[in-house]
Amino acid sequence: MQMKEIMSQTINTSVDIGGVRLANPVMTASGTFGYGMEFDEVLNLNRLGGLVMKGLSLYPSKGNPPPRIVETSCGMLNAIGLENVGIDRFITEKLPALKPFDTKIFINIYGKTVQEYAAIAERAEGVAGIHGIEVNISCPNVSAGGLAFGVDPVAAAEVVTAVRARTSLPVMVKLSPNVTDITEIARSVEGAGADSISLINTLTGMGIDIHTKKPLLANVVGGLSGPAVKPVAIRMVYQVAKAVKIPVVGMGGIMTAEDALEFLIAGASAVQVGTANFVNPDAAEKVADGIDAFLREKGISDVNDLIGSVQV
Ligand SMILES: Cc1cc2nc3c(=O)[nH]c(=O)nc-3n(C[C@H](O)[C@H](O)[C@H](O)COP(=O)(O)O)c2cc1C
Numbered sequence: 343m344q345m346k347e348i349m350s351q352t353i354n355t356s357v358d359i360g361g362v363r364l365a366n367p368v369m370t371a372s373g374t375f376g377y378g379m380e381f382d383e384v385l386n387l388n389r390l391g392g393l394v395m396k397g398l399s400l401y402p403s404k405g406n407p408p409p410r411i412v413e414t415s416c417g418m419l420n421a422i423g424l425e426n427v428g429i430d431r432f433i434t435e436k437l438p439a440l441k442p443f444d445t446k447i448f449i450n451i452y453g454k455t456v457q458e459y460a461a462i463a464e465r466a467e468g469v470a471g472i473h474g475i476e477v478n479i480s481c482p483n484v485s486a487g488g489l490a491f492g493v494d495p496v497a498a499a500e501v502v503t504a505v506r507a508r509t510s511l512p513v514m515v516k517l518s519p520n521v522t523d524i525t526e527i528a529r530s531v532e533g534a535g536a537d538s539i540s541l542i543n544t545l546t547g548m549g550i551d552i553h554t555k556k557p558l559l560a561n562v563v564g565g566l567s568g569p570a571v572k573p574v575a576i577r578m579v580y581q582v583a584k585a586v587k588i589p590v591v592g593m594g595g596i597m598t599a600e601d602a603l604e605f606l607i608a609g610a611s612a613v614q615v616g617t618a619n620f621v622n623p624d625a626a627e628k629v630a631d632g633i634d635a636f637l638r639e640k641g642i643s644d645v646n647d648l649i650g651s652v653q654v
Pocket of ligand 1: 372373374396397418420422424478516542543544566568569571595596614615616617
């Protein structure tokens, strides 16, 4: 009887991440879900709270030479180097196909200079179908910019201030785990006007072929992602959620609904599913279904009650 009541109970899964309301807390992570439509046949895009697009630069970019993805124990190393069609072609060629879907679209932007970040944000201003901008100040795989901004609180704030000045869209800033104190960068970007913070990007890593003695990646170093990074990500989400007032979006090694729930309880208002998409292309939908099932099973009527509920 009690179980039936719980099963038929209406549950609220909707969350707010800095001015963007998601129908549920599950998003896809940049660079692991293409421009969205690549996955249209394998899962229901309407079932996801939001999609984050592959990183976009001001002009099209070819990225790094191969090999640029290798599997590691419990994860993968990548050095894609932000191959993309550029912001203008994204708007004309990729975005229109996403408009019929009932999900929130975040572009993810990357610049070599502060001015480039601002210029990309400006191109997205007033474009229907873009609901938010994720600012990547944390890419370890490009020679200029990227991570250089993400490891310095002053440079990070400069990027956010410049983007903020050119856009009325909600701004989510994506932080790097490759720092000593992530809360310092988090506070700095919050002060510069970020509406939300997402973390973590990949951890800098390297692998070597013992027979050829050559690095596994042509770029020598790359970004580690997948289950191997999850405990680091949970720790950082927990610390950042306590350090700032704006919402935090957590990611790093989420393969299952249980993983996602751990992030929510640590303090994330939403999550992003990344490497899991390479293993199971419908992973994000399964995570959303699993969160619903958990809420029903536990008799929790609002997912927001879980956010930051960790008992320390
Ligand atoms: C192949 C690949 C490409 C990625 N490209 C981007 C990107 O363009 N922009 C970005 O901000 N993050 C990028 N990331 C980082 C992911 O969005 C995510 O932060 C990271 O992989 C941790 O989550 P995960 O362990 O669930 O994959 C990429 C990750 C992978 C594996």
